Amino acid sequence: MLIHRLAVIGVGLIGGSLARALRHAGEVGEIIGCGRGRENLDRAVELGVIDRFTHDIGEAVRGADMVFLAVPLGAMESAFRKMRGNIDVDALITDGGSAKASVVEACQTGLGSLPPGFVPGHPIAGTEKSGVEASFLELYHGRRVILTPTAATSPSALERVTSMWRSCGAEVTRMSVAHHDEVLAATSHLPHMLAFGLVDTLARMDENDEIFRYAAGGFRDFTRIASSNPVMWRDICVANKAALAAMMQRYIEDMEMLAETIRRGDGKQLLEIFSRAKAARDRYIDTASDPGSTE
Amino acid sequence: MLIHRLAVIGVGLIGGSLARALRHAGEVGEIIGCGRGRENLDRAVELGVIDRFTHDIGEAVRGADMVFLAVPLGAMESAFRKMRGNIDVDALITDGGSAKASVVEACQTGLGSLPPGFVPGHPIAGTEKSGVEASFLELYHGRRVILTPTAATSPSALERVTSMWRSCGAEVTRMSVAHHDEVLAATSHLPHMLAFGLVDTLARMDENDEIFRYAAGGFRDFTRIASSNPVMWRDICVANKAALAAMMQRYIEDMEMLAETIRRGDGKQLLEIFSRAKAARDRYIDTASDPGSTE
Numbered sequence: 230m231l232i233h234r235l236a237v238i239g240v241g242l243i244g245g246s247l248a249r250a251l252r253h254a255g256e257v258g259e260i261i262g263c264g265r266g267r268e269n270l271d272r273a274v275e276l277g278v279i280d281r282f283t284h285d286i287g288e289a290v291r292g293a294d295m296v297f298l299a300v301p302l303g304a305m306e307s308a309f310r311k312m313r314g315n316i317d318v319d320a321l322i323t324d325g326g327s328a329k330a331s332v333v334e335a336c337q338t339g340l341g342s343l344p345p346g347f348v349p350g351h352p353i354a355g356t357e358k359s360g361v362e363a364s365f366l367e368l369y370h371g372r373r374v375i376l377t378p379t380a381a382t383s384p385s386a387l388e389r390v391t392s393m394w395r396s397c398g399a400e401v402t403r404m405s406v407a408h409h410d411e412v413l414a415a416t417s418h419l420p421h422m423l424a425f426g427l428v429d430t431l432a433r434m435d436e437n438d439e440i441f442r443y444a445a446g447g448f449r450d451f452t453r454i455a456s457s458n459p460v461m462w463r464d465i466c467v468a469n470k471a472a473l474a475a476m477m478q479r480y481i482e483d484m485e486m487l488a489e490t491i492r493r494g495d496g497k498q499l500l501e502i503f504s505r506a507k508a509a510r511d512r513y514i515d516t517a518s519d520p521g522s523t524e
Numbered sequence: 525m526l527i528h529r530l531a532v533i534g535v536g537l538i539g540g541s542l543a544r545a546l547r548h549a550g551e552v553g554e555i556i557g558c559g560r561g562r563e564n565l566d567r568a569v570e571l572g573v574i575d576r577f578t579h580d581i582g583e584a585v586r587g588a589d590m591v592f593l594a595v596p597l598g599a600m601e602s603a604f605r606k607m608r609g610n611i612d613v614d615a616l617i618t619d620g621g622s623a624k625a626s627v628v629e630a631c632q633t634g635l636g637s638l639p640p641g642f643v644p645g646h647p648i649a650g651t652e653k654s655g656v657e658a659s660f661l662e663l664y665h666g667r668r669v670i671l672t673p674t675a676a677t678s679p680s681a682l683e684r685v686t687s688m689w690r691s692c693g694a695e696v697t698r699m700s701v702a703h704h705d706e707v708l709a710a711t712s713h714l715p716h717m718l719a720f721g722l723v724d725t726l727a728r729m730d731e732n733d734e735i736f737r738y739a740a741g742g743f744r745d746f747t748r749i750a751s752s753n754p755v756m757w758r759d760i761c762v763a764n765k766a767a768l769a770a771m772m773q774r775y776i777e778d779m780e781m782l783a784e785t786i787r788r789g790d791g792k793q794l795l796e797i798f799s800r801a802k803a804a805r806d807r808y809i810d811t812a813s814d815p816g817s818t819e
Binding site (some may be wrong): 303353373375412413415416417419420421422423424425426427428429430431432434436437439440441442443444447448449450451452453454455456457459460462463464466467470473474477478479480481483484485487488491492494496499500502503504505506507509510511512513514 | 598648668670707708710711712714715716717718719720721722723724725726727729731732734735736737738739742743744745746747748749750751752754755757758759761762765768769772773774775776778779780782783786787789791794795797798799800801802804805806807808809
C-alpha cells in the first residue's frame with residue numbers, strides 16, 4: 230500500500246476522483262477529507278469517497294503521509310499556512326493546480342519553506358462539472374499528469390507521487406515549473422482567453438442579440454470553454470499572468486499580421502497560413518491521446 | 525410545383541442537399557446538375573439527386589426556371605459570365621455563398637447587370653464533408669437561410685426563393701447584403717480566423733510537438749474549425765475582407781485590453797469580463813436553435 234493516510238484538501242471533482250481511484254487500486258488506507266461545505270463532505274462520506282472529514286486543514290494533515298491539495302489557486306497560500314506546524318516532517322504534499330509557479334510561491338510563503346516532500350503537480354483532466362458528486366473512478370485513466378519538482382524536492386518523494394498517479398491509470402511526465410506554465414499558457418490558458426474574449430466582444434456589440442442568433446455550430450464548439458467557471462479562470466490568469474500575457478502578446482501580433490493579409494486580399498498567403506494550420510491540427514488529432522479536459 | 529427545371533451549379537453537399545429536399549417535397553420537375561468532376565456527377569445521377577448533367581454552365585441554365593449556384597466564392601464571377609446570353613430572362617437565380625457583397629459584384633460583372641430574378645442567399649448549414657456523397661435530405665431542416673435581396677430584386681422573386689427554402693424545412697430571414705456580411709464576419713469568419721491563427725501560432729513555436737501533446741479536450745473543440753477547407757476559407761476572407769478585417773481589428777483591441785488586465789493581475793476586472801462572457805454564452809446556448817454549421 231502506497232499511502233497509509235491520505236488527506237484530500239478540497240473534495241470535489243479532482244480530489245474526489247483521486248480518492249476513488251486510489252481506494253479502488255488498494256493503494257490507500259484511510260482517507261480524510263477537508264473542505265468548507267458540510268453538505269458536500271457528508272455526501273463524500275456517503276459515497277465512500279472519504280472515510281471522515283474535518284473543516285480544519287491543520288487537523289486534516291496531522292498524521293497524514295500524503296496530502297493532496299485540490300483547492301482553487303487563490304486559496305493555496307492560506308491552505309499551506311494552515312498546514313504549518315501540523316504536517317509531519319516526512320509527509321508528501323502534492324496538488325492539482327493549473328499553474329505551478331504560483332503554487333510553489335504559495336508553499337514558500339505559507340509553509341515558510343519548500344520541503345523535500347513537496348511535489349507540485351497538474352493532472353490534465355477534468356470536466357465542466359464540480360463537487361464530489363461529479364467525481365468518478367476513471368477520470369485519470371489515460372490522462373497526462375505533469376509533475377514539476379522544485380530544487381528542494383527529494384527523488385524519493387518524486388517517485389512516490391509518480392507511483393500514486395500511475396496507480397490511478399495516469400501517464401506521468403515531468404518538467405520544470407516555468408516550462409509547465411509556458412506550455413499550459415499556450416495550450417489551455419490562451420484558448421480560454423480567446424473564447425472568453427470573443428464572446429465578450431460580440432456581447433458588447435449593439436446588435437448582439439442578432440449576432441448570437443446567427444451563430445452556428447462552429448461557434449458553439451469554439452466558445453464552449455467560455456462557459457467555464459469565471460472564478461477559477463480569474464485565479465488561473467492571476468497565478469500565471471507572466472507566461473499568459475507573453476503568450477497573448479505573441480498571438481495578438483500574429484493576428485495583426487493575419488488581419489493585414491486579409492486587408493490586402495493576399496489569397497496566396499492566406500492559403501499558406503490556413504493549409505499549415507489545418508495540417509498541424511490534423512496531425513495533432515492523429516497523434517493525441519483521447520483528451521478530456523478544459524483546464 | 526414551385527420549380528419546373530432546376531439547374532444546380534456545383535453538385536456537392538450544399539447543392540446536392542437542396543436538390544434532394546426539393547425532390548422529396550415534390551416541388552421540382554427536372555434537376556440538371558453541372559460541375560467539373562465527371563465521377564461526382566455520375567454518382568449524383570446514381571443517387572437520384574439529379575436527373576442528368578452537363579459540364580457546361582451555359583447549357584445547364586438554358587430553359588431552367590431556377591438556378592442555384594453552389595460554387596466556391598472564387599468561381600462565382602466566372603459562373604455568372606457563362607450564364608450570360610443563356611439564362612432565360614425571367615429565370616430566378618440564387619446561391620449559397622458565405623459572403624454576399626462579393627457575389628452581388630460577381631453577378632454585376634459576370635452577367636453585366638443585376639436581374640430582378642437574382643436573390644442572393646446563404647443557408648447557415650453544412651458539415652465538414654463535401655461532395656454529393658455527403659449531401660442529405662435533412663441538411664436544411666430547422667436551419668436558418670438568410671436572403672439578401674439587391675435593389676433590383678423583384679418582390680415576386682424574393683417570395684419564390686423564400687418558398688423554395690421553406691419547402692426544404694429552413695427558416696428564412698432577410699437582411700441587407702452589408703449587414704449579412706458584418707454578422708457573418710462576427711459569428712463565423714472571425715472565429716475561424718482565431719482558430720486558424722491559434723493553431724498556426726502554436727505550430728510555429730519551437731517546442732510545438734510538446735505543446736500539441738499537452739493540448740487537452742478544450743483545445744480540441746476550440747480548434748476543430750481549423751481543420752476546415754483552406755481554399756474555401758481563403759475565398760471567404762478575400763470575398764469579405766472589409767467586414768472581416770474591421771471585425772478582427774475590434775477583437776484585437778479587446779484582446780490587448782484583456783492582456784493588459786492580466787499583466788496588471790487585476791482579478792476584479794477579469795472576473796467581470798469572464799462572468800459577462802459566461803452569462804452571454806449560457807444565454808445564447810439557451811435560446812439558440814440546434815445549430816449545425818461551421819461556415
